[in-house]
Amino acid sequence: MKELDFLPDAPVNPAELASLASMIRAGTPLIVIESHDEPHAHALFMALRHQMHRPVLIWTATRGLVRADRDLVMAPDFADAGKALAHIAQRSDRALVLLMDFHPYLDDPVIVRQLREIGRRADDRQAPTVVLISPEITLPPELTALSRRFDLQAPEPATLEAMVRAEASRWGNERGLKPAEICEEALVQLINNLQGLTMKDARRLARNAIFDDGVLDHSDLKPVMQAKFELLDPGGVLNFELETARFSEVAGLANLRRWLELRAGVFRSAEAPPGLDPPRGMLLLGVQGCGKSLAARAAAGLFGVPLLHLDFATLFDRYHGQSERNLRQSLKAAELMAPCVMWIDEIEKGLATSDSDGGTSRRMLGSFLTWLSEHRSRVFVAATANDISRLPPELMRKGRFDEVFFVDLPERATRAEIMAIHLRRRELKPELYPLDRLAEATEGFSGAELEHLVVSALYVAHAQGVTLAMEHLSEELARTRPLSVLRGESIASLRAWARERAVPA
CATH class of the missing domain: 1.10.8.60 (Helicase, Ruva Protein; domain 3)
Structure with missing residues (x-):
């Protein structure tokens, strides 16, 4: 398959396209897109090629520089990153240059200098715009001030619905039959489950659900959620449970159960009623072995959503900055799995700050507290703690959790x-x-x-x-x-x- 043999799985999102165009028109010399979804990024820039009347060049290590509109390899030598950048630096046609999987080259000081010199042409209205597209990119400090990051948006619900119905028709066409049968209630839940995925991954999961037996119904939803989690799971840091506990398995805790029941309907709603915010979470303090973890799992069962278990100990990494990245990826994965309950067991062990780790634990705490206060996704945090003396005071401030419960020894x-x-x-x-x-x-x-x-x-x-x-x-x-x-x-x-x-x- 040729490098440029891609077809967008859905029309580009006009709002997403406008946001990217605005960033380019503002004269941003270096745009960073962290994503596995190359076809999505390609489709956006091909649309911009027509809208902004600018050529699009795509560089890969296998083919070098290619004119996207003609699928024309420009010169064999341009497979060399340095020679390709030297050519790009000389262009004066406002080209949009996509550098695919370029992150390994950012360790080379010569390459970094070449990119910096291209970026310094930002005041030149004919200068190229360089776009780095890779699953993961860490910029050297020399390039940080020249760059802006752009996040690809997930497909809209209406687009996902059209895709699912198209797959149902495709199943029938391939067999000379009418389209696959769709349960409308299951379709609504499936679309909700597919949100946050790339169109490529969403189409694959929908196709698997339909092509298995020619029917889309509620029996397909659990396998789809499990497959979605496996796609999003950041390196095994999160654990996923669909079969959670029920409050019938929990003795006592009447106040907690009543509190959760009052909030369950609002949490399940796609949009909270006027004047109410979706419930954000709870902190369960208490004596060891008194059912805090079981109550956290039962909360997911009561809400009727999956349970994600975040183990803070697995987030820490010896390499500078990697622990914070692991946390950001885990929280992002939880948001993409929403609605869900995220259970953090013995949170004091993961967020206890120390001066012996170069400030990593303090940065982790700061990142988590910021997310806890600002996130708007339907992720309900159920945190448990045994040792209050190790809990950071910042975590106990009003507004972090909706409520703090004490789980005492049973009567x-x-x-x-x-x-x-x-x-x-x-x-x-x-x-x-x-x-x-x-x-x-x-x-x-x-x-x-x-x-x-x-x-x-x-x-x-x-x-x-x-x-x-x-x-x-x-x-x-x-x-x-x-x-x-x-x-x-x-x-x-x-x-x-x-x-x-x-x-x-």
Whole structure:
């Protein structure tokens, strides 16, 4: 296939085209586009070629400089980056020059100097405009002041709908049949799921959904979401879950559940009602093992959206600037997966600042706080924390989260409910066990410790070849020292802190 054998998958977005044209007319000498979607960028510049009456040249390492309108290789020597730039520097025809995958050459000081000299011709109305197009570009400081970045826009919903219907017709045409059957309700959700992808990727996912069985229905939505996540996942930093927890699996936490239920309808809406902003997130503080993580996962189930798990520890990288880039890419991926819940477990471990890392942790904190305050996407942040002493004060400021909840050790009735849940999960009948007595005897136990109590007693019963009985639970209870005993002082301090600063969950 020839380098220029591309066809735009959809008409160019007029607003996007106007924004790019404005940047060029302003005399920007160096434009940076970070994207894998080369056909999209090509289509924009081919449209500008007609609109602005300027020639378009495309450089690749394999073909050198090519006149885009004629697919004409200009000279074999121009495959050499330095010789190509020397030619570009001499042009006086206002050419739009696209340098594809040029980022490896930016480590060469001679190449950088050549680009800088081309950029210094910005006052010359006949000077070329150079455009760097690569999946990832880090500019050297010499070129930063000469450049501006341009972000390609994702296809509009109407464009995606037209593409999906065209794929349904294509399925029928290839088989001499009528178009593939489309469930209109599933189509609306599919278009919502495809937003944020390039047209090329969106078309591939839609085609897979339709061509599998000639029908587009709700059964296709989960595979599409999983495939979208795999396309967007920034290096395995995010984990994706479609099957999340339900609040029926969570004992207690009535205030938290009611708070989420009041906001679920607004969060699901494409546009919030007048006067209301979409819910942004919550911070769950509390004793270890009391269900904070389970509640975060259940929030995704209640909202009916996927869950993304962001592990801050995996963001940190030894190379300067890479940690911040990893964070930006993860947050961008979460926005493209919206609507979703982004769960950040033990956030204090990832955002605790230190002077021993060259300022990386402080920059990470600043970037995250800025995003938390300014993002407008339907990404609900569910953060959990155990150690309040390590939480940066900036994170606790009003406006960062919609609410701060404190998850305390379960009360007596909740302890009985927790044990009933774990017995049912293991196909045992809770009514056969004196849960009220067990709940009274397990004062100070966390939810995790109650589960461990049931599991350990089951192991003993299995080893004896008998059904779980009260004696097994009582014996295991006698051997257990809960965290509330081992760390009584720190838990008392945590409760005292939360009494004035957090809402009981």
